[in-house]
Amino acid sequence: MNQHSPRPPRADTGAERPCNPVALEIIRGAIAAAQAEMEALIERTAISAFIREKKDFYTALFDADGIMAVGSMVPIFGDMTTPVFEKFAPEDMKPGDVYWYNDCYGSNGAVSHSNDQVLLAPVFHAGTRVAFVMSWAHFADIGGLRPGSISPDATDIYQEGIIVPVTKLVDQGVTNEAALSIFHRNSRFPDQSIGDMQALMASIELGTRRVGDIYKRFSIPVVTDALAQLLERTRQLVRKRLAETFDYGTYKIADAIDGDGHGNGPFTMRFALTRSKGADGEDHYLFDASESDDQAPGPINYLMNPGVPGMALGLFYLGGDPAQVCNAGGPNAIDEVRLREGSFLKPKFPAPLGMRGLTAMRVISTMSGLLNAGNAPAPASNSAYVVNIMRGNFRNKLGELEPYLLADGIGVGYGARPHADGIDAVYFVAQENYPVEFLEAAYPVRMRGYGVIPDSGGAGKYRGGCGILREYEILAEDANVAIRIDSVKKPPWGIDGGMCGGHGRAIVNPGTPDEWEMKPLSDGNRLVKGDILRIETGGGGGHGHPHDRDPEAVLEDVLGGFVSVERARELYGVAVCNRAVDADATAKLRATRPETRRFHRLEYLDDLA
Numbered sequence: 001m002n003q004h005s006p007r008p009p010r011a012d013t014g015a016e017r018p019c020n021p022v023a024l025e026i027i028r029g030a031i032a033a034a035q036a037e038m039e040a041l042i043e044r045t046a047i048s049a050f051i052r053e054k055k056d057f058y059t060a061l062f063d064a065d066g067i068m069a070v071g072s073m074v075p076i077f078g079d080m081t082t083p084v085f086e087k088f089a090p091e092d093m094k095p096g097d098v099y100w101y102n103d104c105y106g107s108n109g110a111v112s113h114s115n116d117q118v119l120l121a122p123v124f125h126a127g128t129r130v131a132f133v134m135s136w137a138h139f140a141d142i143g144g145l146r147p148g149s150i151s152p153d154a155t156d157i158y159q160e161g162i163i164v165p166v167t168k169l170v171d172q173g174v175t176n177e178a179a180l181s182i183f184h185r186n187s188r189f190p191d192q193s194i195g196d197m198q199a200l201m202a203s204i205e206l207g208t209r210r211v212g213d214i215y216k217r218f219s220i221p222v223v224t225d226a227l228a229q230l231l232e233r234t235r236q237l238v239r240k241r242l243a244e245t246f247d248y249g250t251y252k253i254a255d256a257i258d259g260d261g262h263g264n265g266p267f268t269m270r271f272a273l274t275r276s277k278g279a280d281g282e283d284h285y286l287f288d289a290s291e292s293d294d295q296a297p298g299p300i301n302y303l304m305n306p307g308v309p310g311m312a313l314g315l316f317y318l319g320g321d322p323a324q325v326c327n328a329g330g331p332n333a334i335d336e337v338r339l340r341e342g343s344f345l346k347p348k349f350p351a352p353l354g355m356r357g358l359t360a361m362r363v364i365s366t367m368s369g370l371l372n373a374g375n376a377p378a379p380a381s382n383s384a385y386v387v388n389i390m391r392g393n394f395r396n397k398l399g400e401l402e403p404y405l406l407a408d409g410i411g412v413g414y415g416a417r418p419h420a421d422g423i424d425a426v427y428f429v430a431q432e433n434y435p436v437e438f439l440e441a442a443y444p445v446r447m448r449g450y451g452v453i454p455d456s457g458g459a460g461k462y463r464g465g466c467g468i469l470r471e472y473e474i475l476a477e478d479a480n481v482a483i484r485i486d487s488v489k490k491p492p493w494g495i496d497g498g499m500c501g502g503h504g505r506a507i508v509n510p511g512t513p514d515e516w517e518m519k520p521l522s523d524g525n526r527l528v529k530g531d532i533l534r535i536e537t538g539g540g541g542g543h544g545h546p547h548d549r550d551p552e553a554v555l556e557d558v559l560g561g562f563v564s565v566e567r568a569r570e571l572y573g574v575a576v577c578n579r580a581v582d583a584d585a586t587a588k589l590r591a592t593r594p595e596t597r598r599f600h601r602l603e604y605l606d607d608l609a
Contacts (some may be wrong), residue, residue: 017225017229019222023226028230030214031069031211034211035059037206038206039059041203041206047195048139054432057137059133062131063130063231064129066132068080069328070326079305080107080136081132082110087166090122091129095172097171098121099119100118100169102116103163103166104157104353105303114149114160116137116138117139119134119169119200119204120134120204123208123212125216133204133207133211135204136200140407141188142187143161143187144158144162145159147403148482151354152262154298155297156350157351159352230327231327231332233325234324235332238310239283244376245375246285248275257300258520258521260297260299261519264296264298267292267296268293269345269366271287271366271369273285273288273374285334285336287334290339295347295348298355300359301345301353302345302353303346304363306337306339314330316376345359358384358484361382362486365415368381372495379415379416379540380422380458380460380493380541382413382415382541383413383503383504383538384412384487385409385412386485387409388482388533389408390404390443390481391403391406392476406443408470409431412426413464413465413538413540414465415464415465415541416460418496422539422542444474444475448472450469452467453468453537453539454563454564455502455563456502456538458540459546459549460497460543460549461498461548464494464501464542466539467537467539471532472533473531474527474532478527479526480527481518481527482523484521485504485538487538488503488504491538492538493541493601494541494543496596497542498541498546498600499542500601501539501541501542504520504535504537505520506533508534547573554568554572554576
């Protein structure tokens with residue numbers, strides 16, 4: 001059974017369910033704790049920085065049919081179990097089995113770029129298969145065109161590293177060491193690869209024990225019923241909120257990626273959500289992205305699994321509520337998803353996918369736009385997090401040249417909400433920016449600057465989140481830099497009077513005669529020892545008219561370095577003098593209120609299409 005296929009409704013016979021409400025909440029907490037403990041183990045034991053420090057890993061638990069029962073609030077955007085079931089029948093699985101893959105096309109986008117490795121294991125209790133556990137993490141280097149395996153230069157997925165089809169990695173406790181050795185041999189940094197795989201395998205082993213303990217404590221019928229109730233609870237919540245957001249009819253939104261790094265673009269995604277009454281009298285929800293542009297020659301393609309729209313909507317409606325569980329109820333709330341093969345949201349093999357993070361972030365923001373097209377209190381647009389990949393050689397303590405790989409994902413500003421400012425300097429949900437101390441201790445760079453960028457957040461009653469400044473001094477002998485920045489031509493939109501966020505850029509040797517600017521999506525940028533690389537990331541869109549922002553909140557932003565005195569006056573109509581609000585001057589500035597439209601992107605617009 002597909003994890004995103006709705007379960008048939010359970011007949012309400014009036015009989016008492018195996019799992020009572022008290023046991024349900026205890027089990028909900030227990031499975032969430034097991035999932036969190038698996039993630040904590042990965043964080044403590046992984047070797048590569050992108051997993052250990054950046055926290056680019058996820059775990060999840062599935063029921064006996066492979067339907068996601070609990071995941072973290074960091075979204076798992078895909079059907080992780082069906083790719084395994086298509087090759088290995090669940091009824092033939094044994095205790096101690098572990099399955100492995102990173103095949104994006106073979107998993108229909110469950111894995112969205114090849115660096116992400118997935119391990120899946122069945123859980124048995126009393127001889128019965130009762131569940132599955134999964135661990136997933138981004139590996140630093142798996143071969144391919146350039147160190148890091150992700151490059152704007154890529155033109156097909158073979159240039160993005162080794163592809164692992166669904167493979168039985170562990171057969172009843174016996175590891176396939178030959179398969180692992182082939183995989184690790186393809187990495188330029190095999191010690192990291194080996195350590196990270198050991199961390200994933202340990203996490204899987206821990207998860208099977210913890211979930212098995214839950215079944216042992218409560219029995220198979222009780223836990224099975226608890227998972228079914230949690231799934232249905234989430235599904236019904238999402239469908240209830242969908243009905244509150246969208247009246248009958250079709251709602252549309254569009255947004256675009258600037259380009260693919262090969263001179264092509266922009267690439268526009270076009271979403272439509274239709275609510276209609278089905279033949280059975282029940283509401284029918286159709287998500288349609290089939291009118292999106294054709295696939296790109298460059299690696300910004302996003303192999304969007306059909307579960308993505310429902311999961312994105314589900315996460316919005318769950319809103320981080322600790323009483324709820326992130327599970328397949330969100331995807332199952334959408335009755336039909338249409339994607340067009342050959343579009344950049346469903347590219348044909350072997351189109352490159354390595355930069356799909358740009359597109360995935362734009363998908364999330366466009367889903368916010370779709371919610372805003374209804375009547376949901378959704379945020380303005382986010383900026384897409386920036387990735388800076390440095391590779392080269394440095395001299396170690398013995399004076400010998402040694403290769404290094406620094407993949408620094410850098411936070412951006414998120415869109416303002418109808419009730420609060422956007423989040424400043426955030427990477428992606430629960431993931432983190434590298435601390436300066438870690439960067440300088442682990443890599444041949446010196447950080448000359450790190451902080452928020454004033455005026456990068458879109459002005460509004462609620463300000464968009466601000467982006468980040470990172471300034472690196474190169475201490476290595478050389479550096480070959482790949483940079484990933486989007487939303488330069490089409491910055492994150494503001495809404496209901498809120499203004500768009502600022503865009504990012506990457507400048508080498510700023511303020512000197514040798515200053516030059518990198519193309520925002522490019523590779524092969526050569527730097528040498530002593531060069532300075534300044535990266536500025538974009539901010540989120542604002543929400544509401546800037547003149548409706550409390551002048552004291554504007555003053556606080558000015559004093560905190562988030563808004564300049566000039567922009568406070570120009571955009572917010574607030575005069576700041578001697579670290580205080582000049583009330584009379586502010587009243588005069590706000591006497592004339594600029595007119596607005598629904599959206600703002602460099603100018604006010606009625607829609608984005």
